[in-house]
Amino acid sequence: MNDATTPTAPAATNFIDDIIAEHKRTDRFGGRVHTRFPPEPNGYLHIGHAKSICLNFGTAAKYGGLCNLRFDDTNPTKEDVEYVDSIQEDVRWLGFSWDERMFFASDYFEQIYAYAVELIRKGSAFVCDLSADDIAAHRGTPTRPGTESPYRNRPVDENLDLFARMRAGEFPDGTRTLRAKIDMASPNMHLRDPIIYRIMHAHHHRTGDAWCIYPMYDFAHGLSDSLEGITHSICTLEFEVHRPLYDWFIEQLGVFHPQQIEFARLNLSYTVMSKRKLLELVRTGRVNGWDDPRMPTICGLRRRGFTPESIRAFADRIGVAKRDNVIDVGVLEHSVREDLNRRAARRMAVLRPLRIVIENFPADRVEEIDAVNNPEDASMGTRKIAFTRELLVERDDFMLEPVKKFHRLAPGAEVRLRYAYIIRCDEVVKDADGAVVELRCSYDPETGIGGAQADRRVKGTIHWVSATHGVNAEVRLYDRLFTVENPDVAPEGLDYTTHLNPHSLEALTDCRLEPSLASAKAGERYQFERLGYFCVDPDSAPGALVFNKTVGLKDTWQKTEKQ
RNA sequence: UGGGGCGUAGCCAAGCGGUACGGCAUCGGCCUUUGGCGCCGACACGCGGAGGUUCGAAUCCUCCCGCCCCAGCCA
Numbered sequence: 001m002n003d004a005t006t007p008t009a010p011a012a013t014n015f016i017d018d019i020i021a022e023h024k025r026t027d028r029f030g031g032r033v034h035t036r037f038p039p040e041p042n043g044y045l046h047i048g049h050a051k052s053i054c055l056n057f058g059t060a061a062k063y064g065g066l067c068n069l070r071f072d073d074t075n076p077t078k079e080d081v082e083y084v085d086s087i088q089e090d091v092r093w094l095g096f097s098w099d100e101r102m103f104f105a106s107d108y109f110e111q112i113y114a115y116a117v118e119l120i121r122k123g124s125a126f127v128c129d130l131s132a133d134d135i136a137a138h139r140g141t142p143t144r145p146g147t148e149s150p151y152r153n154r155p156v157d158e159n160l161d162l163f164a165r166m167r168a169g170e171f172p173d174g175t176r177t178l179r180a181k182i183d184m185a186s187p188n189m190h191l192r193d194p195i196i197y198r199i200m201h202a203h204h205h206r207t208g209d210a211w212c213i214y215p216m217y218d219f220a221h222g223l224s225d226s227l228e229g230i231t232h233s234i235c236t237l238e239f240e241v242h243r244p245l246y247d248w249f250i251e252q253l254g255v256f257h258p259q260q261i262e263f264a265r266l267n268l269s270y271t272v273m274s275k276r277k278l279l280e281l282v283r284t285g286r287v288n289g290w291d292d293p294r295m296p297t298i299c300g301l302r303r304r305g306f307t308p309e310s311i312r313a314f315a316d317r318i319g320v321a322k323r324d325n326v327i328d329v330g331v332l333e334h335s336v337r338e339d340l341n342r343r344a345a346r347r348m349a350v351l352r353p354l355r356i357v358i359e360n361f362p363a364d365r366v367e368e369i370d371a372v373n374n375p376e377d378a379s380m381g382t383r384k385i386a387f388t389r390e391l392l393v394e395r396d397d398f399m400l401e402p403v404k405k406f407h408r409l410a411p412g413a414e415v416r417l418r419y420a421y422i423i424r425c426d427e428v429v430k431d432a433d434g435a436v437v438e439l440r441c442s443y444d445p446e447t448g449i450g451g452a453q454a455d456r457r458v459k460g461t462i463h464w465v466s467a468t469h470g471v472n473a474e475v476r477l478y479d480r481l482f483t484v485e486n487p488d489v490a491p492e493g494l495d496y497t498t499h500l501n502p503h504s505l506e507a508l509t510d511c512r513l514e515p516s517l518a519s520a521k522a523g524e525r526y527q528f529e530r531l532g533y534f535c536v537d538p539d540s541a542p543g544a545l546v547f548n549k550t551v552g553l554k555d556t557w558q559k560t561e562k563q
Numbered sequence: 564u565g566g567g568g569c570g571u572a573g574c575c576a577a578g579c580g581g582u583a584c585g586g587c588a589u590c591g592g593c594c595u596u597u598g599g600c601g602c603c604g605a606c607a608c609g610c611g612g613a614g615g616u617u618c619g620a621a622u623c624c625u626c627c628c629g630c631c632c633c634a635g636c637c638a
Binding site for chain 2: 013014018038040074075078139144187189195197198199218221239243262275333342375376405407416419420449454455458462553554
């Protein structure tokens with residue numbers, strides 16, 4: 001089969017594509033597709049946001065449209081520039097570009113205020129003097145209608161005056177609100193005269209002290225989309241019941257009407273995804289910051305060694321639909337392995353060293369051996385590795401009393417040293433406590449690459465590092481942050497934190513790497529043969545290397561061992 | 564007991580009246596100087612349940628069951 005006839009996989013489609021196809025058929029938007037990713041800058045982005053980012057930017061790209069980045073910054077008490085910076089960095093890192101289309105809901109405050117005034121003029125909004133508690137009490141319950149505010153029928157002029165004075169700062173926080181006049185008996189709670197403006201004497205990260213009233217998200221969000229000419233306002237399922245409210249505003253104001261489409265947010269097994277909980281993990285020191293490699297944040301995944309490509313592949317793989325879902329974290333892990341397998345250079349590293357001495361190998365001899373950098377990609381070439389009399393191997397690759405099917409080192413057993421010789425363990429040296437401290441071995445000189453017995457087969461091949469040439473490093477191992485698939489399910493009176501995995505981080509400080517890694521730079525990714533994928537942590541420095549384990553290689557041995 | 568959504572394999576997810584795509588996981592086998600990668604094969608007589616319409620139903624109709632969301636001056 002040649003390239004011309006190679007079938008290309010059909011682009012994955014989802015229910016949103018169906019909706020867009022219908023819009024094209026009926027010419028609803030003149031063929032335009034314009035989306036946006038609308039985060040609130042009140043926290044760091046996580047893998048759930050990545051799904052949304054890929055969906056929004058991806059959908060626009062698929063139809064030759066555009067995707068804006070817009071910050072929904074309507075609550076100055078929770079937002080910060082730290083977050084607007086990190087969000088931009090993360091979206092860019094994921095590989096998406098909004099060009100010059102970066103906006104803020106706060107850019108539209110004046111316009112949104114004008115919309116509110118217009119609603120008042122139409123008799124569709126009123127200033128309410130009820131306290132927060134009273135408003136809640138008047139709201140009713142899902143099964144019982146609410147009751148109207150005594151201020152609901154204030155004359156338009158009085159509303160106009162009061163609203164202007166709210167803006168002018170005449171009233172303290174919480175004393176008045178502007179409410180839409182809809183229907184206190186609506187079965188949809190969001191239509192029971194929702195608050196659209198509140199008084200907040202707070203400094204805004206962009207507008208400073210220009211405002212002391214701020215629009216509610218429900219009022220600002222849909223109108224911001226409308227102002228930007230967004231055709232498809234993609235959001236998560238919980239906003240489905242808000243849609244009638246957004247549509248109501250748009251109809252009242254007679255402005256451009258985007259189509260809101262709701263999809264199911266991502267849930268990942270063995271972690272939590274709510275910003276509130278992630279913030280809590282950071283603030284209580286359960287993890288070391290937003291970019292802790294155990295966090296499901298974009299910056300955490302980045303520091304952990306994930307590639308943008310792997311995260312995008314993950315997003316494609318999990319699909320988009322409306323049913324609640326919990327994606328097995330194994331799908332994410334598979335996505336990185338798949339990417340790193342073809343891209344990461346191979347190296348040898350010993351995490352828990354066990355010294356072995358090749359007794360029939362001269363102490364002053366150093367053999368330079370060629371090792372393939374990536375068997376998946378010949379263009380990555382080869383490198384030299386030093387074979388010496390004293391080597392370090394993984395403690396796990398030796399068993400004093402080998403179990404069945406253990407194909408590695410054991411007393412009297414033979415094993416292949418990767419790229420080098422077959423050796424036999426002749427003697428086990430123990431310390432006073434009986435702990436194994438060293439292995440005395442012998443090698444078969446004919447079995448090296450190019451040797452007469454090079455093809456001789458033994459059951460196992462293990463990795464190694466020269467004890468005299470290797471460089472030291474710290475390697476941080478990570479396990480899932482929580483011990484259960486769904487940490488939110490906790491016993492009565494306890495919360496998700498009871499499921500925190502006490503062993504989610506293990507720092508190994510006595511690791512030895514092949515010398516070619518001595519100059520490894522932060523962010524570089526490697527496969528440590530037989531172990532997994534690792535990347536250089538920002539904490540790393542020349543002479544004090546620090547690696548993070550991104551993910552282990554698939555380990556069928558571990559599986560058979562458990563059986 | 565109100566309203567809005569959703570039920571297809573262990574986890575995702577196609578399917579849009581013509582006899583259940585695909586991925587992850589799992590289980591076999593081949594290959595292998597990474598117990599990696601790759602390759603081959605297995606994996607829903609079944610689509611939440613029960614009726615009905617039809618030559619034919621996961622797809623259409625009826626009823627029932629289950630799960631999620633909504634009572635912030637958060638987003």
